[in-house]
Amino acid sequence: MRGSLEYKEFKILSTLEASDSPMTQREIAAAVGFSVGTVNKVVSELVERNLIDEAALTSRGLEELEPYRVKRAVLVAAGFGTRLVPITLNTPKPLIRVHGRRIIDSLLDAVYAAGIEEVYVVRGYLAEQFDQLLYQYPNIRFIENPQYNEANNISSALAAKDLLENAYVLESDLLLSNPKLVSKYQYDSNYLGVPVEVTDDWCFETKRGVITNLTVGGVDCHHMFGISYWTAEDGKKLSRDIVATYEMPGGKERYWDEVALRYFSEHYTVRIRECSFDDIAEIDTFRELQEIDAAYVS
Template identity: 35%
Template sequence: MANKIDNAIIMAAGLGTRMRPLTNETPKPLVRVNGTRMIESIILALHKEHIDDITIVTGYLADKFNFLSEKYDGVKLIHNPYFNKYNNISSLYVARKELKNTIILDGDQLIYNPEILSSNFENSGYAGSWTENWSEEWIMHTDSNGNVISCDRDGGEKGWRLYSVSKWTTTDSAKLGEFVEKEFNNKNYDIYWDDVPMFLYADKFNLSVHKIDETDIVEIDSIKELSNIDSSYKKYVE
């Protein structure tokens, strides 16, 4: 059955410690890459797919994001007061009431192909690109129908590399919000929110891989990776 995205949740609460000193005074999603802030490239990509209802979860240097709700219609901010104490389950916990037919993204990546954010989708699941070789990223494995049957969180090969772009039906969103709230209230603070559907309650979800090409998204985890894309940052690694 076809579904249509109602809204987006962008995770932007993190400290960005691996990007210091750039993030000493600027949240990582607001770092410019070739002139454009990462999170703004995501907002513009969502707009191209007619997704205008956008919630940004802030934490570290939250006030730096205030201009976004003024610059873009439909953008609202939710503050995560737990950002410096708990893992990112806390960000989805504070935004759980926003879950509908929802796309969830991290704010510190570059979307080179907006079509992967298409508002039309069939099943809940994560964006993934096929990898034959070993990768240290989370690797999803599927059955012949494309359903996720396992995930190697410590790396793997011959599987689908998981990216932090996921889409959720209203039915699965209701379960996701319920389980995130349950784990958070049980003080399971140190997990990723993705652990909830992928591991802790995997039997409650039927996830698919939303197949993408590895060039469609770039996740930037270090200044060195950033400098390879934007040469103006090479001074930080030389």
């Protein structure tokens, strides 16, 4: 059950909750992207309702945020990582070390820092190697994807289809530089994206902050990154729609993101959550890995 907060109220309350100290209204405005006038109006209303007191959250304010708390995280880590051969011949891509640290660690650290304790890793290729994560993250639960070698990543979504309510879904080959992108609270279903003038990569077309199309290559769009959040309502619908997509002709060849953004888009309103290329990176090729970490240059 979702809470009763308006979006602007949620943004201000969740921003104050994440802050280590009281914030001025100008600081709040800069953090949430609203005008100072809008922040002044909303803050006044929140003070009247005893959700804020002296620029800090009250216990009642925390109670109002609770329905928006993220319940779990599902990390998709089953694939082969073909474009990173030869290094992935012996190591799954998420376990590759960049500057001495596994790629997946940047995501797991952010998830746990956000207070999300229910964490799943969907594994397939060289599955047993993921057991090493248990030494640092003993509470991880593994989900086996036996179809990883004969289907696209929709098979991982299928394996985790009943765990997508109030959940982040994260592609485990993303190198996260800004852990705050994984926050404790989320308001609506969304994907991370970087605004770009042009790209030949996977991207989102948007209108008024809502994703209207998923495509390869675009102009005045958002470069796609595979970190999404799904509300309880949308997660429940995904459980059904993933199965329907998988069972379509050619369904095994689909990317899981196409379920809500292409084949059953009428069932969802998915918003864009903007970030920058400084916040997150995807290492697609061995050459890109070498450019980031000189240890791989022979």
